[in-house]
Amino acid sequence: MKIRNAIQDKAFDIFNYSFLTVILVIVLYPLYFVFIASFSEPDAIYRGDVIFRISGFNLKGYHRILENANIWLGYRNSILYLVIGTFVNLLVTIPAAYSLSRKDTPARKTIIGIFMFTMFFSGGLIPTFLLVKSIGLYNTFSVMVILGAVNVFNLMVAMSFFQSTISEELLDAAVIDGCSDIQFFFKIVIPLSKAIIAVMTLYYGVAHWNSFFNAIIYLKDKNLYPLQLILRDILTLNQVLAGMSDATDSAVEQQKIAESIKYGVIIVASLPMMVLYPFIQKHFVQGVMIGSVKG
Incomplete structure (x- = not known):
């Protein structure tokens, strides 16, 4: 009986870890994609080459953002x-x-x-x-x-x-x-x-x-x-x-740069909270329980 319970507990743990890993990937991948896309060449983003890694390192989007x-x-x-x-x-x-x-x-x-x-x-x-x-x-x-x-x-x-x-x-x-x-x-x-x-x-x-x-x-x-x-x-x-566009850029080039800028803006806007979160994460957990009724 104890052996059977141990097997069931192990199977339950494997299922939980597998399920939570899938959820973690689903939640984190969009953030990861935005990050690598913000540093990739606009042409690579249009072609769909940016999936798991940066394609053609590019800082032009950030340069335009920080100038604005x-x-x-x-x-x-x-x-x-x-x-x-x-x-x-x-x-x-x-x-x-x-x-x-x-x-x-x-x-x-x-x-x-x-x-x-x-x-x-x-x-x-x-x-x-x-x-x-x-x-x-x-x-x-x-x-x-x-x-x-x-x-x-x-x-x-x-x-x-x-x-x-x-x-x-x-x-x-x-x-x-x-x-x-x-x-x-x-x-x-x-x-x-x-x-x-x-x-x-x-x-x-x-x-x-x-x-x-x-x-x-x-x-x-x-x-x-x-x-x-x-x-x-x-x-x-x-x-x-x-x-943010230069007068010398063509319409197509401007549109490509605009796509790169969009991803960069998301990073620029989210960066303060992403940097602070590891230091304040414990307060999020504490906040869930701090107002609960204690018996």
Whole structure:
């Protein structure tokens, strides 16, 4: 019986590893292809020679990209949106989550219900657009920071963390020592909440870096465009021909270079997150479990 179970376990492990290996290849190959295509000759890409290795090493696409001012402008805007936007997110989410985790908060269940309601229902795109325009946020830097200052899912995760980590006994002890609620929050809660703050920073930061929908709807000044929107313009609207082509290039040559530039732009836009991911990967795993209810 033990031998049979050992064989079944081994077969199960082989199946799991084989299945996960296939999934890994399916997920990683598109990224690998984009990488090798960005360094390959445009003619080789057109012929389909670029499959598993770089064909005809070429940096012309990257040269055109790095010469384009819009790319650097997009980088600057995205970094500003990420830093300032994440700060605003934390400034709102952490105090709100802690307040809602306290059982003595007035109308706590009602407020949580209102937050939960917004996860499933909203006023719609057009009413939101009219509201944004009426309060003067349309086509401003602030709309990318203030709009969506709270993600309700992240709020619930942080609230669950505070409920399971900050005990009522700790609060009672602090009150006996003469600590006010504000002092308790800043001197005790915040130092004990570095893990959830790191996770929220990661989640909000990645969301800001990848955000482009709000920019499409609420921005018309290209000087305010984030990098992802500039990337969208290059990929879908073929703006590379207007902004990156030389007058001496033929139409066919321009089109080939445009294809090479598309792959290079993807790498340039994704590079910061790809470089940072190995260092912050543990926080992704931690973020899945950190807000779970502990029994």
